[in-house]
Structures are given as C-alpha cells and as structure tokens.
Amino acid sequence: MKGTSLFKYCTLLLPILALLYSFLLNCAMATVYTVGDQEEWNSQTNYASWAEAYNFSLGDVLVFRYVKEQHNVYEVTKDTFRSCNASSGVLIKYDSGEDRVKLNKVKKYWFICDIPGHCLGGMRFGIEARNSTIATNSTYDTLIPHIEPTTLDNSCRNYISERWRVIRNLIPLGLLLFNL
Numbered sequence: 001m002k003g004t005s006l007f008k009y010c011t012l013l014l015p016i017l018a019l020l021y022s023f024l025l026n027c028a029m030a031t032v033y034t035v036g037d038q039e040e041w042n043s044q045t046n047y048a049s050w051a052e053a054y055n056f057s058l059g060d061v062l063v064f065r066y067v068k069e070q071h072n073v074y075e076v077t078k079d080t081f082r083s084c085n086a087s088s089g090v091l092i093k094y095d096s097g098e099d100r101v102k103l104n105k106v107k108k109y110w111f112i113c114d115i116p117g118h119c120l121g122g123m124r125f126g127i128e129a130r131n132s133t134i135a136t137n138s139t140y141d142t143l144i145p146h147i148e149p150t151t152l153d154n155s156c157r158n159y160i161s162e163r164w165r166v167i168r169n170l171i172p173l174g175l176l177l178f179n180l
C-alpha cells in the first residue's frame with residue numbers, strides 16, 4: 001500500500017517539477033544568434049529574410065562575424081536604416097569583426113553596414129526584441145489556466161510567482177483527487 005501512495009505522489013510531483021523547469025527555461029534562456037547564420041555578415045546575404053525567421057527576446061545576443069575593415073555594424077535609427085545615409089541617426093558603431101550586441105531593451109533595433117554600397121545592397125535589417133516572459137510555448141499551458149502578465153514591464157520574478165500561485169493551488173486539489 002505504501003508503494004502505491006509513493007507512486008501517486010511521484011506522478012503528481014513530476015508534472016509540477018516539469019512545469020517549474022519550463023517556466024525557468026522561458027525566463028532564463030537567452031539565445032545567441034549569429035547574424036546570417038552560416039553566411040555570417042557579408043554582402044551576399046538577404047538579412048531581411050534572415051531576421052524574419054526568428055523571434056528575438058529581451059536578453060538575446062546578436063553576433064556579427066565578418067572580416068574586420070571589410071564590413072562594420074552600425075545600430076541606427078529607423079530613418080537611417082531606410083535611407084542608408086549614416087551621416088546622422090547612428091546610435092552605436094561596431095567594427096571588431098566579431099561584435100556581440102545584447103538586446104537589453106524591449107524595442108526595435110535597426111542595423112546597417114556602413115561600407116559604401118553595402119547597406120543599399122542588402123546589409124541591413126530590423127528586429128524587434130520582445131519581452132520573453134510574455135511569449136511561451138509550454139505544452140503545459142493547455143493544462144492550466146493561462147495567466148497573462150499584468151504589466152508590460154513585468155519581470156521574471158513576477159511571472160514565476162504568478163505561475164507558482166497556480167501550481168500551489170493545484171497541489172491540494174491533486175492530493176485530494178489522488179486520495180479519493
């Protein structure tokens with residue numbers, strides 16, 4: 001009899017641990033993207049379609065790899081992205097050949113290469129860094145009520161405490177069901 005009740009508790013505990021783990025993953029995992037993937041940062045790649053292939057989140061990192069002095073990376077305003085004229089609207093310049101850009105704000109980022117002709121030739125793209133706590137693809141979301149974050153700038157801690165409240169409420173219910 002003792003063995004079966006232990007089994008019951010384990011079957012209850014495992015999904016809870018899996019839930020917690022998936023929440024932590026959603027919050028803590030930052031993805032590192034090499035811009036252009038295998039093509040890296042060069043004049044032959046369509047970066048608009050590269051950028052569309054991914055969903056970028058707060059905390060993710062973009063890595064620009066290229067031969068130093070053959071290219072560079074400017075973070076620019078939307079207007080400068082559109083015009084490819086970097087005489088104004090340049091926010092940050094990178095030229096190391098392996099530039100790591102951390103997306104540390106929820107906003108739209110615009111990047112160009114400022115070597116003559118490269119931006120107009122396609123070395124430019126825009127991405128939107130979203131709040132990663134809003135986006136979740138956990139399969140467990142179908143099993144428990146989904147709680148929308150209350151504010152746009154809510155932190156991971158708020159998110160986890162919201163989720164934890166749901167789990168905490170489910171534990172007595174689960175114990176009740178298993179004991180009946």
Ligand SMILES: [Cu+2]
Pocket residue numbers: 042043070071072113114115118119123
């Ligand atoms: Cu270039």
